[in-house]
Amino acid sequence: MIDYGLDLSAVERALALPDLVAEGDELDALVAAEPDWSRPTPAAGWTIAHQIAHLAAADANVLVAVRTPEAFAPEPEDADVVAAAGAALPRAELLKRWRTGRGVVAAALRDLPLDQPFPWHGSEVTATLMVPLRLMETWAHGQDVYDALGAPHRPTGRLRHVASLGVEGRTLSFYAAQLPIPQEPFRVELTGPDGETWTWVPDDAAQRIRGSAFDFCLRVTQRRPLAETGLTAVGEDARKWLEVARVFL
Incomplete structure (x- = not known):
């Protein structure tokens, strides 16, 4: 068997990162065109604003875990409380926070050494796993928004x-x-x-x-x-x- 020195984890991350970015951009286009973020979603008590606030908060947590792992809280905060706090922000401010955060997260996960683990709620993960995890969460909470708006969520290879x-x-x-x-x-x-x-x-x-x-x-x-x-x-x-x-x- 020939060893080409191929790092499959590096390949997986390289393939998944553009998909993570694309997933966020697609949801961004949907919510940016919707003026009323107070519309309820299928998640009880959560509006569109709550969904975006949740994604923004999760991105912020990833950055803490990657940059200052010693400061990362092992137990997650109450998701309802965090989402409500973010949802109370002006729509434009919350949208900007989410856009900035997900861009920084993508760059951080791209540049992180593959063998460098970081904490994540009672466990440790690497960038190779966190990239699809962020994509999955973006897709899932995005589905709630699509459902709230009655818009079709087009399946993709992502x-x-x-x-x-x-x-x-x-x-x-x-x-x-x-x-x-x-x-x-x-x-x-x-x-x-x-x-x-x-x-x-x-x-x-x-x-x-x-x-x-x-x-x-x-x-x-x-x-x-x-x-x-x-x-x-x-x-x-x-x-x-x-x-x-x-x-x-």
């Missing part, structure tokens, strides 16, 4: 990052639901936005998930109940996974 996190989050899903963690392999087959098939793990796995990547991402980010997706499962554990699926605690 969903592969979210879907990958969802697949990796299987153990987390069972753990959070206080269920035994299945030990046998699962196969996931998702149809991407352009009709391509995205697959994970063995061909012969008895536990199987099939459906569109968009539906899978909606489910693992808990933006849609299972009954409102076209996802199908083969195997008891696969069905249970879809019932409890999540990518965050």
Whole structure:
């Protein structure tokens, strides 16, 4: 086998970073054109302003974790309180804060050494993981805004990052639901936005998930109940996974 000295983590980060930026820019275009940020979103008690405030606060937390890890609080602040404080800001100020913050975060994650871990709410992560995590959160909270405005959320190839996190989050899903963690392999087959098939793990796995990547991402980010997706499962554990699926605690 030839070793080309290729750092796959570096490749993954290089591929994901433009997608993170694009995801933020797409949501930016939507909310910048909407004058009324007091419109409610599907998240109880959260308006469009709350959603943007949450994203801005999370970006600020990433910068603290990266730049001054010793000052990073291990326990997250109350998300409702933080979002409410940000939502109280003038719309133009909040939009500027979010735009500036996400740009700085993208640059910081681009320049961070790949082997340099930093704290993140009871654990440690690297830039390779944080880039898709920020993309996933931007996409998920963006979905709430799209739903609030009744606007279609066009699926893109960027969903592969979210879907990958969802697949990796299987153990987390069972753990959070206080269920035994299945030990046998699962196969996931998702149809991407352009009709391509995205697959994970063995061909012969008895536990199987099939459906569109968009539906899978909606489910693992808990933006849609299972009954409102076209996802199908083969195997008891696969069905249970879809019932409890999540990518965050």
